[in-house]
Amino acid sequence: EVQLVETGGDLIQPGGSLRLSCAASGFTVSSHYMGWVRQAPGKGLEWVSIIYPGNSTNYADSVKGRFSISRDNSKNTLSLQMNSLRPEDTAVYYCVRGRLSGELWFGYWGQGTLVTVSS
Amino acid sequence: EIVLTQSPATLSLSPGERATLSCRASQGVSSYLAWYRQKPGQAPRLLIYGASNRATGIPARVSGSGSGTDFTLTISSLEPEDVAVYYCHQRSEWPLTFGQGTRLEIK
Numbered sequence: 001e002v003q004l005v006e007t008g009g010d011l012i013q014p015g016g017s018l019r020l021s022c023a024a025s026g027f028t029v030s031s032h033y034m035g036w037v038r039q040a041p042g043k044g045l046e047w048v049s050i051i052y053p054g055n056s057t058n059y060a061d062s063v064k065g066r067f068s069i070s071r072d073n074s075k076n077t078l079s080l081q082m083n084s085l086r087p088e089d090t091a092v093y094y095c096v097r098g099r100l101s102g103e104l105w106f107g108y109w110g111q112g113t114l115v116t117v118s119s
Numbered sequence: 120e121i122v123l124t125q126s127p128a129t130l131s132l133s134p135g136e137r138a139t140l141s142c143r144a145s146q147g148v149s150s151y152l153a154w155y156r157q158k159p160g161q162a163p164r165l166l167i168y169g170a171s172n173r174a175t176g177i178p179a180r181v182s183g184s185g186s187g188t189d190f191t192l193t194i195s196s197l198e199p200e201d202v203a204v205y206y207c208h209q210r211s212e213w214p215l216t217f218g219q220g221t222r223l224e225i226k
Contacts, residue, residue, distance in 0.1 A: 037163075045155075045163065045206055047215040060214050094162055099174070104210050105153050107174065109162040 002026040002108050004095045009113030016085050016117075022078040022095030022110060030073045033098035036080050037106065038091035048093070049080065053102065063089075085117045121145055123207050123218035131224040138194040140221045142207035147187045151211035154183055154192045157220075158203045166205075167192065199225050 008020040020036070035050040049069040050058045057069050068081040078095055092112040099107025122145040132138055142152065150170040155163040165174040167183035170190060180195040194201055202225050207218040 044204075044220045045157075045208075045217040047217065050215070058213055099165065099168060105165060105168040105174075106155070106163075106208070107165050107168075109164070111162055 002097065004097060004108060004110035006093065006095045006110045006113035009093065009115045011116045011118065012085055013119050014085060014087060014117055017081070017083045018085060018115060020080040020082065020093055020095075020113060020115070022080075024076050024078065024095075024097070027097070028073075029071050029076050029078055029097075031101045033102075033104050034069075034071065034078045035096050035106075036069065036078075037094045037096050037109075038089075039094070039112075040088075040091045043091075046091070050104075051078070082115070085115075087117050089115060090117045091115060120214050121148060121209050121212055121216050123209060123216055125205075125207060125218035125221045127221060128219075129222045129224065131226055132197055133226045134197050134199060136197050138192075138197055138201070138223060140192040140205055140223070142185075142190040142192070142218050144188045144190075144209060148209040148211035150186050151209055152183075152185070152190050153208045153210070155206045155208060156201075156203045157206065163206065194223075197223075197225060201225065 003025045005023045036048040051069045066084045094112045095110040096106040097108040099105040124143045126141045152170045154167040157163040171183045204220045
């Protein structure tokens with residue numbers, strides 16, 4: 001069974017850094033598109049970042065240069081390093097996986113982890 | 120970026136009625152469109168991908184149609200469990216984008 005479990009959400013001051021992790025089970029992270037989608041409180045969904053099976057990455061303009069996505073194949077985990085955090089980064093962050101190997105539809109979602117950026 | 124506009128913002132229908140949700144793209148996305156359902160307090164779930172393909176476990180009363188710029192999600196006979204916010208999503212071009220959502224209420 002495919003499972004995605006996010007951890008690392010916290011209350012952080014503006015300008016601070018935070019690292020989110022997503023522990024995957026039931027599949028190998030290196031074989032799939034993996035990414036992050038966020039949802040600000042009471043708002044809609046916003047795509048944040050993607051890492052391809054071949055290790056290429058892509059980012060939303062709103063986080064480019066501040067966030068970095070990576071994968072640890074030995075631990076079967078996905079991470080999101082978030083630097084220079086802003087209040088507008090406050091959101092639930094969902095770890096997502098492509099529906100099938102090599103496919104980009106977000107077929108699997110974690111339960112989310114809340115990041116709050118506030119002084 | 121491609122803007123997805125969903126309508127209506129809120130839809131209130133009775134059990135057994137048909138729900139028709141619309142998603143319009145600011146430019147053509149071919150069939151690279153998906154629909155997700157997010158029930159209160161839960162993560163989103165993929166319903167439809169490639170404009171018209173049902174994801175695993177999605178019942179036949181849920182269907183998707185359209186291509187290019189105009190897409191429709193239809194739920195043929197509403198059940199109380201369908202209460203949720205529904206989002207469309209395109210992967211035709213970067214950045215990936217979502218619509219703002221349609222809230223479906225059951226009377």
